[in-house]
Amino acid sequence: MKKLMNKPSGFVDEMLDGLVAANPSLALGGDTGRVVHRAKPIRSGKVGVVSGGGSGHLPLFTGYVGEGLLDSCSIGNVFEGPTVGSCMEAIKLADGGKGVLRLYGNYGGDRMNFDMAGEMLEDEGIRTTTVLGNDDVASAGPAERQKRRGVAGIIYAYKTAGALAETGADLDAVTAIAQKTVDRTRTIGVALAPCQVPGSDKPSFTLGENEIEMGMGIHGEPGIWRDTLREADAIADEMIERLLADKPEGAGKRVSILVNSLGATPLEELFILYRRARATLEAAGIEIVRPLVGHYATSMEMAGASISLCFVDDEIEALLAAPAHCPFWTVTA
Amino acid sequence: MKKLMNKPSGFVDEMLDGLVAANPSLALGGDTGRVVHRAKPIRSGKVGVVSGGGSGHLPLFTGYVGEGLLDSCSIGNVFEGPTVGSCMEAIKLADGGKGVLRLYGNYGGDRMNFDMAGEMLEDEGIRTTTVLGNDDVASAGPAERQKRRGVAGIIYAYKTAGALAETGADLDAVTAIAQKTVDRTRTIGVALAPCQVPGSDKPSFTLGENEIEMGMGIHGEPGIWRDTLREADAIADEMIERLLADKPEGAGKRVSILVNSLGATPLEELFILYRRARATLEAAGIEIVRPLVGHYATSMEMAGASISLCFVDDEIEALLAAPAHCPFWTVTA
């Protein structure tokens, strides 16, 4: 797989350099050099919202640092968790004296590092809470929802928690809205072609000439089935069906939908998927609010797409509508 | 090449359906069904700014319809010009009584269709002018600049012409700023892997396992050289060098830069390119204003990137900073 890069060992740091150079609202911080935070220091009295994870998923995670969204983010190597040190630094940079929410995807490595960072910072008197994104319905059954991986849908929780934090809400309230948003968000992905970790000599998985995998994870974790490519409408139908079959408790008739490219899949195909998904949802009596279609959480040059549904209530819907501004997502009043 | 689509014959119409369904600020218009325009009718007394071209380049062209940018856009099949009929409809929908600028890329098919549409509308009393994007330095030498193809850099002219039109400026002024912006914009691309036109049984070109092509056009038009992949910094250096070697008359020491993915190339790689391009420009004493890094003009799932420089003056810089809002580009005051 051809990549526009220099030495693989510099991939992440050079990418981060470019990211902050191109976006003056962001800054690189910490001794580790692996923390992206808002260039403006956090307002004292504001609850901090921190995320983090491996590199290779831009705009996730670092791209969502901005007003009404995240305060800071720790970044690991490609598809590897951020170190404890960078997690500690990210939390400290997001500390405005009212505590910090750690909001990240449910992966073992990320959890170990963030948990350890949180414990170590308790000694320094920073209160932290944790909410784990676990929206990927393909990764475990409904009874084992706590085991599910976190994928694109986490950005809904970034948005609601970030918006609520800007209002001056306290840590418990910000934590609760993040948890509610995660609880009401479901995602499923479909992979068409793999990506390759820089420096690795083989792709992250292999798929036949005309094969796709339903439910594959964003690092190539195994999915639900692998079979020949079918028409987009059939794929969209199955994805929506699987998401609705897993509807959260208390779900109403309004959803926000995110049709997301895993990387190489172009906007044209996303809109074809969106068209069908929308028709299917409307036929099921479900109204779409604030649809998102684009590159929101990728796996570098992986081909494929994911669909997320956030089953909103009035509170979530209002927070999704609140102004927000980061390099990859702007919501205006 | 695997694509998330239904019948190839429906690719464009289904994509447009999804695009307008997901973006309520846009509407599909005309009997041809191949015109995207702002959902709000044009303000009487405002000069219209129209573009158009083949499909397969999202966000180009239709994605740039919005406040402070385009009024409407005609769309052809994948990599084919829009029909005369759709061009006529796009122009009519952008007519607020003060005339319409036709601002599109320099391709034979597009020109024939837009020219014919303009001639036919003269009878109906709509005054139109033409500015052709011709930013691709790889497609002809400086002496033959009028022959160059138009690529990603045209969005700078969308922005300046769109912003000036919102102020109530007349058609000559809007045409002049679009022409000045085009005259001051240069682009070069590099291709890593091809895309495939829906329904076609072969990719748009072929490249060896480890081969890239410098200067290739967005439909696979031949470039400057084809050779083995090299490091990103070397590629960025050559691209910037070629752009600076072609600096327009009157260029100062300030540029806006657009590092654009041709489709499959992920943000990570764009930021690695941007990092180096910025360092090189700064070393040359050139200051960057309003950098853009992302997917702005693609060729579906083609892998590769382009770099555009817009050599701004005070007028262009101010117009780039004016508020604008379309589904893929938001500038806030």
Add this chain to the structure above:
Amino acid sequence: MSESAARALARMFGRMAEAIEAEKDHLSELDGAIGDGDHGITMSLGFKAVNKALAALDLDTASPSEVMQTAATGFLDAVGASTGPLYATGLRRAAQALAGRKELDLAACRDMLAAFSEGIRDRGKAQRGDKTMLDVWLPAAEAAATAVADGRSKQDFWKAVTIAADNGAAATATMVATKGRAARVRERSLGHLDPGAASAAALVRAMAETL
């Protein structure tokens, strides 16, 4: 009783559609080598649409110019490819050249061919030798002008015109494309017939057979 000029033109367009249908796959193959492989389809679509539009026209009252104008509109609405504006412009110009005429004598045919080829040239900004349909239409129009100037018979007129057209089409194999989609492959277009030239030669033969 001799056929009206309007009917003759309508018959010509019918024959053109047949000729294109017969050559359809071959034209797309030629286009596949140096373009995007759709020329047979676009021409077929275009001439089917022309005949559909003409079917709605009352040929008893329509003038030759109206027939041409109807054909132009029909072609334009149906064809998005480069051939759309090219042929539609040619047909519009031919309609103008025929304005006021009732008969399709050789002078009218000459003027029609001249207007047609000039329309295509003006629209596409191409020249002879650029490896396009113009390499058929321009020599065909010239041959028509010479034949009329030399006072040739109808049979000789059309013979001269078809020979010029066929030679022009064949010559495109020795040219490097500089206009249209084939210009993208530059030197690699050498040795290949231009699809637009091949279809143009077929159209000229259909004219000769019917006018």
Add this chain to the structure above:
Amino acid sequence: MSESAARALARMFGRMAEAIEAEKDHLSELDGAIGDGDHGITMSLGFKAVNKALAALDLDTASPSEVMQTAATGFLDAVGASTGPLYATGLRRAAQALAGRKELDLAACRDMLAAFSEGIRDRGKAQRGDKTMLDVWLPAAEAAATAVADGRSKQDFWKAVTIAADNGAAATATMVATKGRAARVRERSLGHLDPGAASAAALVRAMAETL
């Protein structure tokens, strides 16, 4: 003159680094089969960092607990992989278990192993049979507890501990991974040794050789 406990621990970490270095490529190969192929590298980085941190410590005044704490910090700062927080937590817990102790008698070694393995378990939330390094550390700690309860000699103690560790590592080949990166390949992990278990067994042997 008998070596101080702090020096003994430092020597143990030195031996651990050597053992990892010797196994480095093998460990990465094991990880390549079911993970991301970097386990040799992460362990090598980590133990080099531990020894670097220890080199800056005054072993004449440092307590055993301080040695462990220094090792924990060194490891943590160097390793981003899962092994970073796992081993750092194990080492921190071991430091707590050794707090106030001056001697490394068998009871201290037993407590150290217990704290170490519990730290890893608490951090990673894995259990025995999940095909991880815990399948080495937990049986090793149990064997140590039994050996002390049975009043075994130092030699027998370490023999029992290393046998338990080696058996635990070997057993991972029969397990399906459910934690860590190898869980992604699920059933395909069957038949492969867990790299983290293999390195853990090497670390236990280094302990036995030096304590």
